[in-house]
Amino acid sequence: MRIFIVFSLLLLNPAMVGADAVSAAAAMENPTNPLVLINTESGPMYVELLPGEAPLNVANFLALAEPPESENPAVVPGPQGYYDGMRFHRVIPGFLIQTGSPAPHRGEREYAAIRDEINADALGLDREPVLYANGEFNPLLDVQNKEELEETLLRPLYRRLGISGNAQVAARQDEIMSALTNMSVKDAYAGLGYRYQTARPGRGLNRGVLALANRGPDDNGPEFFVVLNDAPHLNGKYTVIGHVVEGMETADRVGAAAVDPLALGSEQFTFSGRLIYSIRQVN
Numbered sequence: 001m002r003i004f005i006v007f008s009l010l011l012l013n014p015a016m017v018g019a020d021a022v023s024a025a026a027a028m029e030n031p032t033n034p035l036v037l038i039n040t041e042s043g044p045m046y047v048e049l050l051p052g053e054a055p056l057n058v059a060n061f062l063a064l065a066e067p068p069e070s071e072n073p074a075v076v077p078g079p080q081g082y083y084d085g086m087r088f089h090r091v092i093p094g095f096l097i098q099t100g101s102p103a104p105h106r107g108e109r110e111y112a113a114i115r116d117e118i119n120a121d122a123l124g125l126d127r128e129p130v131l132y133a134n135g136e137f138n139p140l141l142d143v144q145n146k147e148e149l150e151e152t153l154l155r156p157l158y159r160r161l162g163i164s165g166n167a168q169v170a171a172r173q174d175e176i177m178s179a180l181t182n183m184s185v186k187d188a189y190a191g192l193g194y195r196y197q198t199a200r201p202g203r204g205l206n207r208g209v210l211a212l213a214n215r216g217p218d219d220n221g222p223e224f225f226v227v228l229n230d231a232p233h234l235n236g237k238y239t240v241i242g243h244v245v246e247g248m249e250t251a252d253r254v255g256a257a258a259v260d261p262l263a264l265g266s267e268q269f270t271f272s273g274r275l276i277y278s279i280r281q282v283n
Contacts, residue, residue, distance in 0.1 A: 119202030156191030
């Protein structure tokens with residue numbers, strides 16, 4: 001009878017058993033990389049981590065995902081089995097699913113941060129101009145309004161040029177325009193405080209990539225997101241630590257309905273498909 005029940009459940013939920021460690025391992029870029037299983041209500045996701053690209057942040061992620069009884073300490077202090085029982089607390093359909101924040105789940109303090117591990121040159125950001133010849137700003141900057149333009153480009157540029165006050169802005173317009181014309185997207189982000197490395201390879205935030213959430217430069221902790229569709233405007237601002245090699249349909253199911261972390265209520269304790277049973281290394 002038990003076998004019949006299990007078989008019936010598999011028939012009802014074929015996508016839940018579509019991914020397994022063997023086929024996921026076969027899909028990895030490098031079989032020596034860590035392979036982790038993100039086991040959720042909506043099914044499994046197998047993620048190949050990338051220590052060759054972000055060694056510090058991968059090490060911290062693995063340590064936090066250790067079973068609770070593990071004695072292997074995290075790089076940034078935190079409990080083992082950290083992700084067990086969490087939910088994807090931020091979901092933007094067609095964009096990303098995000099989890100790992102202490103605030104909505106555990107009410108704990110924020111952890112100390114690990115520095116960024118991003119290769120902006122590998123992403124081509126050193127070759128992307130801020131300002132096109134036709135006067136339009138590069139869409140990679142994702143500048144939506146005047147306030148964002150000032151925050152992302154102009155204020156950091158004014159500080160670098162030693163410009164203060166409207167009178168100096170007016171008097172040095174040619175200098176400002178020349179600086180913008182010769183500025184790359186990498187330069188613009190560096191002006192915001194991002195520091196880049198070139199010793200290790202890097203990749204963009206395309207569909208299936210797992211990256212660390214932050215509130216600015218060098219602010220990496222336990223919180224991460226999975227990208228549901230290519231998001232080139234995020235490149236250069238988030239450290240990539242892995243990519244889904246099998247089970248992306250699980251991420252799509254989790255990402256089917258929007259979730260605002262500021263509006264979470266009693267729904268977070270009901271079945272939603274967003275629950276994470278555990279995250280464990282499987283190889």
